[in-house]
Amino acid sequence: MAPNDSAQTTEEAEDLAAGRRKAARYIVPVAVAGVAAATIGLVPALAASGDPDLPKITAQQLIEKMAASETQQLSGTVKINTDLGLPLGGLAGLGGGSFGPKGGDAKGDGSSAAPESKLMELASGSHTLRVAADGPDRAKVSILENAAEYSLIHNGDEVWAYDSASNEAFHSKDAGTADGKDRTPPKDLPTTPKEFADEALKAADDTTSVTVGGTARVAGRDAYQLVIKPKQSGSTIGSIKIAVDAKNGVPLKFTLSSTSGGKAVIDAGFTKVDFSKPAASTFDFSPPKGAKVTEGDELEKGKGAKNHEDFKNHEDFKGPKDFKGSEDFKGLNVIGEGWTSIAKIEVPGGQGLSAPKGGDVPPEASKFLDALGDKVDGKFGSGTVFKTRLINALVTDDGTVYVGAVTKDTLVKAANEGK
Incomplete structure (x- = not known):
């Protein structure tokens, strides 16, 4: 790699801060449990293609490029690997579910398809996802498992989640419905490099060093490497690297490394990506015959949330x-x-x-x-x-x-x- 010269004057530093604030406007709200945050060893597979020779760019210009990106349509495959070094199987057991047979109460109330618990599985181990987006109102994320698949689909004002392993579905209305209530299931963890990158840029302030660290090839695309590092001592975060598409400014890969060394704590990146408009049918969903369907309103009213209520009323913890x-x-x-x-x-x-x-x-x-x-x-x-x-x-x-x-x-x- 041939790192770019990112030395900046005081005026450029102020422009960089302004660029960060502009980029923050595009942040996808994510509740990161213990991280957020959170990313797979794609480097060996990509290294053979060599690092592209691209025009020099400053960190400020690269952040502005990300912020100005108008790309809203894509589809592809994302690999995520998370190694937090947690004992006893990591967070998978902790996030294994407040709902349904995999983690619900003894009666099996609720739904194993409820996103709150399912997406927590991404906080540990390796996962392959298929993703698609067509503007802010249509998106689909599918977690590919052994002989099974879990999908979360947002299409207009409808949100569906389906777990093929249990043949259970979860249905909810998106924000902006007639009654004004937001029933969109909360998103526990980021699922694309852009969402990881958006979270990282929140921390880009005066305590942060932001530079351009060369170039890379990700999913067959030329990319710049944005490198974010703490200026302070005492943090467990060594660096964050974001591979940004040189053409359209879309983050293609996110890597978070620890000061303890070793493999990345979080490594998420596209292995395949296509920026053409996905077929409209990609976001269509109807529950298969015989599937158990749980409505979001049922969980709001307490059906399937018995464990939560029991916890709140526990004599040692009342909330x-x-x-x-x-x-x-x-x-x-x-x-x-x-x-x-x-x-x-x-x-x-x-x-x-x-x-x-x-x-x-x-x-x-x-x-x-x-x-x-x-x-x-x-x-x-x-x-x-x-x-x-x-x-x-x-x-x-x-x-x-x-x-x-x-x-x-x-x-x-x-x-x-x-x-």
Whole structure:
């Protein structure tokens, strides 16, 4: 690769910041659990084609190119690989579902096709997706599995999700319906390089270095490499690379690397992409004969959400109001800024991982939890740090949690200064 010269004057730096803000207008809202965020080893397959020789471009110009892209039609195949270094199978078990037989209550209420749980599976392991889009009102994402397929389809004011493994479907109305209620299922994780890139650009502020790091070939397309790095020390994020189509400005590949080294924590990229208009039939869907169909309104009214209600009414946790502050989680404080921001949360009852009075936690369970983390001490007292390759959390023995994409030492320092 032949990196481009990205040295900038003060005036260019201000223009770059303005470009970031402009790019942010195109962000697809995504609720990233533990990341967001989140990406597959495409490099070996692509390296043989060589890096294209493209005209030089600055980081500011490349971000402006992304922001100005008018491409709204595409179809293709995306590969996502996520390696957060989580124990016990990663997040797949955690996100395995509040609904239906795969994670619902004993009665099997709800739907295994509900997007809230299904998309969480992308937070761990390798996945192949087929994606298609035709403007803001038509989109389809299909997760290809062994002898099965899960699809989420948005067509006008209709949203359908279908799980072929269980022959179950989920149906909801999109925002902007006659009654003004937004019933669009929440999207837990990004599913395309653009959505990953949009999330990363949110963090592009004065604590961030943004440069152009050469060129690449992705899915047969020439691309520039936008490189985003923290200027601060203490972050677990080493760098983010976004391969941007040299012709139309569409992100083709997203790679997030950790300061710990090794393979990428998140690597998502197109292996095939076509920017022509998808066939209208791509977004058509009718439930197959015999399929169980769950309406979004049913889950709103509590049908199939029994586990959620049971959790809210549990004697040890009555919902967000139990956190210091209010029902809006105002007890959550953010320490620091930029890439080393840390969330400080006061646990209800002021108790950490130690067994409560009455000995409800068996000694074996406490030892198991201790084995998953590192015991630490400081001015704050003592606690346990639970680590992944991206997100780390310090749980103090007196019931305070410090969590962020930062190193163990940074968490301990924040806890010491928080006393």
